[in-house]
Amino acid sequence: MIGEVIAIGVSRRGVLTFLGILALAGVVMVALVVFRGTGDGRFLRASAEIEAFARTMRDGERLGPRTVGGMEFEEVRRERGVVVFQQGDTMHSPYGYAWSPQGDPVRLLEDVEWSEDHVDHYFEHLQGAFYSWIGRR
Known part of the structure; x- marks a missing residue:
């Protein structure tokens, strides 16, 4: 050939x-x-520590940069029982993971405004109460 x-x-x-x-x-x-x-x-391997940390947070609580379960996050916040662990921001779109023991976080965060800019939340189920997350402005 x-x-x-x-x-x-x-x-x-x-x-x-x-x-x-x-x-x-x-x-x-x-x-x-x-x-x-x-x-x-890596996130799922650290899930026990991340879940334990998430359970300590109160609704409306917003925390700055920290390491949880050996992973670094820019921000951690809890709204309506959903704890979002923001890892970073790509092209003005935050991303990371979420812990939502009450089920689908989209339903729970439907009308929550996270900043002055509107953020659409997209979640993909990983395992148990854990989801990957991206917020698009």
């Missing part, structure tokens, strides 16, 4: 370059999937 490709004007070097780029793209895609799951897995 390579002989046929070379016969129509593509060099062996071009074919190898293309295959190299294709392999690199595959490695990048695998890395994205693996590293995306790493944060969630």
Whole structure:
């Protein structure tokens, strides 16, 4: 097959370059999937400590930067029984995790305003009462 490709004007070097780029793209895609799951897995391994901390918070309480269960958070806040652990902010969209023992946090936080800017909350169930979270402004 390579002989046929070379016969129509593509060099062996071009074919190898293309295959190299294709392999690199595959490695990048695998890395994205693996590293995306790493944060969630780390969070779930620390879930007992994170849940114990969440249970100590009162509704309306808002705490600044801290480490909980070996993980760093920029802010931790509790609203209507849902504790949101904000890890950071990407392009003005906060993200992190939530602990919601009463079920779906979207339903519970439906009309809660977190700042002067409106934030739409998106949650993905991880395990038990834990969810990954992103807030989009």
